[in-house]
Amino acid sequence: MKILRVCFFLLILANVAFLAWSLGYFDGVVEIHEPHRLAQQLNAEKMRIVDEKPVREATMxxxxxxxxxxxxxxxxxxxxxxxxxxxxxxxxxxxxxxxxxxxxxxxxxxxxxxxxxxxxxxxxxxxxxxxxxxxxxxxxxxxxxxxxxxxxxxxxxxxxxxxxxxxxxxxxxxxxxxxxxxxxxxxxxxxxxxxxxxxxxxxxxxxxxxxxxxxxx
Known part of the structure; x- marks a missing residue:
């Protein structure tokens, strides 16, 4: 039973370590697994308001x-x-x-x-x-x-x-x-x-x- 408990805790520790590594805590760099989602993110500084009112034609x-x-x-x-x-x-x-x-x-x-x-x-x-x-x-x-x-x-x-x-x-x-x-x-x-x-x-x-x-x- 003691061996099983030790193995269980080692398995949990390994999972925690793997999770920390995958999140970049060990090298300080966040790995991007889905770059296409990042490309689809909105850039607030590039956003502009579009006036949807029709352009009034100049009077003849x-x-x-x-x-x-x-x-x-x-x-x-x-x-x-x-x-x-x-x-x-x-x-x-x-x-x-x-x-x-x-x-x-x-x-x-x-x-x-x-x-x-x-x-x-x-x-x-x-x-x-x-x-x-x-x-x-x-x-x-x-x-x-x-x-x-x-x-x-x-x-x-x-x-x-x-x-x-x-x-x-x-x-x-x-x-x-x-x-x-x-x-x-x-x-x-x-x-x-x-x-x-x-x-x-x-x-x-x-x-x-x-x-x-x-x-x-």
């Missing part, structure tokens, strides 16, 4: 430019294409303009435009017809400047707008008869960039007759 900006010659259309088309914008030619049209003429220089025209906007806002008069993107200063053929207040497809509506402005005290506004040269080209430009409006101004700057309009949907 749209403007129309009228009063263009064929050469002007071709140049603006090249500028728009280089900037990644989409330019589409529309049916040429004749527009009836409502203008303030005879301004000596651009500074005087811009000052008059500022005064005009302030006056129209106070009087609750529409700042411009829906077709016109904004009241615009343009260089005139005689070296002076003018302000485009309205843009219309027919004479009656243009004259009615002049009458409305004069009732508000803007006596210098007048209807301008369309030029006899015929309809001018109209170009519609669409772009996603938020700076599109400013970029468009640089494209049309070489063409004094260009007028920026709103896109009608």
């Amino acid at each position: 900006a749209c403007s129309r430019v009228s009063g263009l010659t064929q050469a002007a259309v071709e140049q603006i088309e090249r500028d728009a294409a280089a900037w990644g914008s989409k330019a589409t030619r529309l049916q040429p049209q004749v527009f009836h303009r409502v203008v303030i003429v005879g301004l000596t220089d651009k500074a005087a025209a811009e000052l008059k435009k500022t005064e005009l906007l302030r006056q129209l806002q106070q009087d609750l008069t529409p700042l411009q017809p829906a077709s016109l993107a904004e009241i615009q200063v343009q260089a005139a053929a005689n070296g002076r400047y003018e302000i485009v207040v309205g843009l219309f497809t027919d004479e009656i509506t243009a004259r009615d707008y002049v009458a409305t402005l004069r009732k508000r005290g803007l006596m210098s506004a007048q209807w301008e008869q369309p030029k006899s040269s015929g309809p001018r080209e109209v170009l519609e430009i669409q772009a996603k960039d938020v700076m599109f409006a400013e970029q468009l101004k640089t494209w049309i700057a070489p063409f004094p007759s260009a007028v920026v309009m709103s896109c009608v949907r």
